Every structure is written in C-alpha cells, then in structure tokens.
Amino acid sequence: MLTIDQLTKTYTAGDTALREVTFRVPRGQVVGLIGPSGAGKSTLIRCINRLVEPSSGTIRLGETDLVNLGTRELRQARRRIGMIFQEYALVERLTVMENVLSGRLGYVPFWRSFTRRFPGRDIENAYRLLDRVGLLEHADKRADALSGGQRQRVGIARALAQEPELLLVDEPTASLDPKTSRLIMRLITEICAERQLPAIVNIHDVPLAQQFVDRLVGLRAGRVVFDNAPGRLDEAMLTEIYGAEDWTATDQDDDDPDPDDKAQGRLRLVGTAT
C-alpha cells in the first residue's frame, strides 16, 4: 500500500508543482495519473522515488516513510520501487536477459554485478519473467534488435526482477503505436493484478487509461481535482482537469479492435487543445 498525504512540492525557482496531494494506492490497484502538461505528474512520480525532494507532506510505502530516509535507507527503499520508462532505458548493447538481470543489481554484491555472475535463482526467475512477457525466445538477442513494444516488455520484466512492492510507470506507451500501446497497458494491469502490486501510471492518453486502469487521479496545477473510477470521468470533468479544450466523443483510430478491452461501453474521447 502506498499512502501519499498532503504532499507539496515547491521548486527553488518558485513553481509550486504539487499542492497538498493526498491519495492511497492499495495492493493490486493500478492508478492512472492524468492531467495537462505542467500539472505535476512527473513531479509526483519523482517525489515518490525521491529523485525530487518533497517540500512537505508524507509518502509511505507500507510502513516506510519515504520522505525521511538517509542515503542507505533510501537505496534500500528504491529497490522496492520498480520503474518503467517511456524510452525503456535499456542498455542497448546488452542482451535481453542481461537487461532483465540488471533489475537485480541492487541485490547482488558488486563483484558479482561487475562480472555479471548472478545467482542461479535470479537467472531462473528472469527466464520466468521473460516467459510471462512473451519474450523467452528473444532472451539472447541484443536489446537494440527489438521493436519498441518488445523493448518495453523487457523494461517491464526488468522492473519485476527487482521484486518490487510498487510500480511507477512513466508514459509507458508514448513511443508506441495504438495496438502495441494496448498490449503494454494490458500486460501491466494483468501483472499488477496477478502480483497484487500497486502501480501509478503517468499517462497522457486518456482513452487508453480509461480502458485499462482501475482508477484515475486527475491533477490540475498541482492539485487532485479528480479521483474516481475511470467510468466516472465525463466531459465536464475532463474540462475541469484540462481546461477549455474540445473534448469530442469519437471512434478511436482502431483497425484491430480488441473485443475484450475494458473499453467496451466506455467513453471514447479525443482531446484537441484550442
């Protein structure tokens, strides 16, 4: 369980990016974080993994107060948080397997990581994860030989290799086509349900978020202005979050509709800034 309470961040330049943000993410729940550019989504994700120092408020992962940790404790706490990135952040010249095993680097002694000698248990687990994300037959390929969707699946397997208690996912589909984006979102949400992992997914694509996440948190100018089930997000609320934009109900550009998408019967919205 992740608990964020009264989290405020004011950058030294004077911008207040988060204002008393409060919400909880229980085990197994995937929260989509939406909001216009500059709303504070990245700042929130970065405060949780402490790449950005919160100005005030608390962030708890289980019993651990993430805000008040010394360097050593912070390093240990970060092992418990798996990150998935927009641009995958793989080591291109290493194999798929080596990239997945790099998720274990925080756990193995330096000499083992230096010589890339990982314990047998880690290797077996990495094979299991590659199987789960559908990349077993690509284990020995170099990362730079993979497609974008395949690279993101490596990114997911690497995050899971950490055996995290929380997933932070930053724009996981921004570089992918619509069909691959759905595949990746489905994989993330299925895995979180299977492992009872809480997750926060920073996502610009509102219809995609609506299809797959359990809950949406909408930020505007650093405040939570929406926190509810995706089905409760209507056009009035979208205007509240995004301001004066033209939110028009439309069919998605979809040449290969998935009948089992949670999207069935949900709003399909496309936003065009005016």
Ligand SMILES: Nc1ncnc2c1ncn2[C@@H]1O[C@H](COP(=O)(O)OP(=O)(O)OP(=O)(O)O)[C@@H](O)[C@H]1O
């Ligand atoms: N390092 C920084 N120093 C000063 N101000 C910053 C810094 N990073 C972000 N900000 C400011 O904080 C506010 C929130 O930015 P943030 O990047 O968190 O928004 P966002 O919702 O993630 O936007 P986007 O969707 O464009 O990535 C903005 O006003 C931004 O200018």
